[in-house]
Amino acid sequence: MISQIFREPLLHFLLLGGFIYWAFEASSDDSTDTILVDKKNLLTFMQYRYQAFDPQQADKTFNNLPPEKLQALIKEYTREEALYRQALSLNLDKNDYIIKKRLIQKMEYIAEDFNLPDNADTPDNEQTLIAYFNGHQQDYVQPDYITFTHQFFSNDSKTTSLSAQQRALQALDQLNNGDSGLQAIKQDLFMYNRHYAERPQSLVASHFGDPFAQQLFTQTTVNEALWQGPFESPHGWHIVKVFKRQPEKYPEFAEIKDQVKEDYLREQLRQQKQQSIEKIVDQYQTKVEL
């Protein structure tokens, strides 16, 4: 029983925290107006500051501090300590919601921190995972993708008096109704790609802007023989040919089993965290007087 208690990580943390607190308390008196700057106080300050409680490492770092860094540390420590004591003497810590919130956060942090993955359950069988997957299908939806090519007509073209939109319309007509082929089309240099294979709307939007991407995904049909458009982007006008559009899709369990397993474990962790906080809450009785 005793050994069980000593394996409880929360207790370790509290002991450790208690020890540091004691060390802190023992060497400084919050109520005087003399701020004692000694190595012990500075070491404690450093460790709190960086939230890294490793006395050996702190000691080593401290011993190797160049003089100017040591000076800076002393200055920061003194400033913090002075303001802190002044605040205490003004009773600023009493009935302060921010301080209350901070203490709650600290408690939550402790509760979370000691539920790291080693405590997590591994799913005993695939059925557990499949059940989890069925309940969370929405999380695994794969976004729609498009495969297309485009011809580009720049707003800045210097070689013609026709507008980019007019040139795009002309090209569209020539390509769909004429017989001269792509060779006859004088398109312009486009910054990014001419062809896009299986790309999500977000990428298309980053290259062509949001309105273009939206039109491409919603106002075109998949047809390898048909040029469509023209559509406007911040760069100019484009005509497009859409080869493939893969609509939003729900993958099968087998395709993403590993990911499901990882998410399941993460969910377990989250629940454990929740439980450990509930355990603390359960230690208290609630009396409602409305």
Next chain:
Amino acid sequence: MKTLTSTFALLALSSSLQVFANEGDAPTVLLWGDTHLHTNLSPDAYVNKNTNVDPDTAYRFAKGLPVMSDDTRAKVRLHTPLDFLAVTDHAEYAGVPKMLWDGDEELSKTKTGARYIEMIKNGKGTDVFFELIADVNAAKPNMELHSQRVRDTVWKEIYEAAEKHNEPGKFTALIGWEWSSLPNGSNLHRVVFMPEDASVAEKFTPYSAFESDRPEDLWNWLEKTADETGANFVAIPHGSNISNDLMFQNVDSDGNAITKEYAKTRIRWEPVIEITQIKGDSETKSELSPEDEFADFETYEHLIKVGGTEEEKEADPAASYVRSALMRGLEIEQKVGINPYKAGLVGSTDAHTGLASTEEDNFWGKFSLDSKPEGKDLEGAPGVTGWDMSASGLAAVWAKENTREAIVEAFKRKEVYGTSGPRIKLRVFAGYDFKDNDAESADLANIGYDKGVPMGSDLPPAGKRDNPKLLIQAVKDPIDANLDRVQVVKGWVDDSGKAQEKVYNVAWSGERKQSSDGSIEAVGNTVDMDTGLYTNDIGTEQLTVVWEDEDFDPDMRAFYYVRVLQIPTPRHTLFDALALGIEHPEEYDAVIQERAYSSPIWYTPK
């Protein structure tokens, strides 16, 4: 027409996965990746708080999936996924700390393993780490920890994660590791990767600095192992800025002048150099390039020293920087006939968080330790904090398609380039016949290949006295800042056999006039120091140009590489300072001009 014909020829060959085997407008497509990433298997990553992000998680993050960062345990995700990744953990004690801290059963049966595990249980983990580091620095492994069993177990985990995540055509996972030679704290590290799969990887154990810390021995091993297993290795030296002037010397490891044989071997295995990464940029500094107003970018010169004394030696700063190495290479070539430093350039992260992040506003640190604002003050390495780190860099590859083979082929032919993080698209071709309007042609890339050679190549002698021309296209990252200017950096060997350098401004945004000395006024700065926001009101989205070298002398060997500068944007530390509610520390830049470096194109006289 030619473009579409070739694309549709590829289309006919393609699987249902891909309609276009090649998305580009030319024979090559632009792929972005990181060739240098550490996970919780690297000992220094593990003790700096990356205990959970393993190779599998690293690949998931690179593919754009949300994962949990270590230490902060926040959900993290890249704004734009990568196309390829090589997980390259330190071969020295790879996985050993993780196994010790997990209380590995087999290790607990060894004398040292049992002692360490006991120490860890008793809260003396830091001491264990110091003992491990001492072994690494002394290059004297404890053979119980550096045993064949341990090495094979960890190697298997590494290559199996790559196998799992490699999806030809969609995402490439390269199998690799890092050879971490550190004689007297001088960083001579190389990452090594290959295009082959697990069936080749299982035939060898990664060569570590415990076997030897001499690069010559690494190359011998690569040669022998390539012959035995068919592995087509690429080794990439990096961190020359912290090599203590040893990376690009005029001499070999024994201090003898570089010979033809040395030059030939070195450039065979090391076709590409990593020019920029989290531990700083290695292009050049003003001491070496006093005329270059954009030198001293993200300079970082903190040697990895853990005790020990440094030998007194003559300073040779040119051996620590890449531009000077490219220049030195020309001089050596003039003497021995082969250029040992005729290398392409890439960037990569060297992150130890398992998270290949280079976006300034989404940077997850060098170590997990400095991944959160409060950790920026902590020392991840002696005397170095998170403020010193740079959110850099990426490797860009012009490959035929997104497969292991095509990517490694591109590294071998040096058709690759590096950036300090943004995905600036950069095409560079050299030739004699480019016309000015080729820079505006819709077929720019095809013209480049037809009438010239791409970055990483040799420009053949003209046969007539025409000046070489560079055809350049630089395009901003679709979700990042505009571009300021494009520059050509030229290096050449003069009559006395001494290498010289010059930086030319060749294209820039707006109506800025060029001064008689060639300089251009600064583009301006829109960064709001109180919010970390900037606007794209200055700069431009795209710069294209045909530039002619009017200073050309056909009798002098030379190289040209292109440097593209972004407009000023917030450095990652500005976001941390804002998050912490403190003034940005004065000794660090809060605003930077990110950049892209093309691989050079070389000219050799007849």
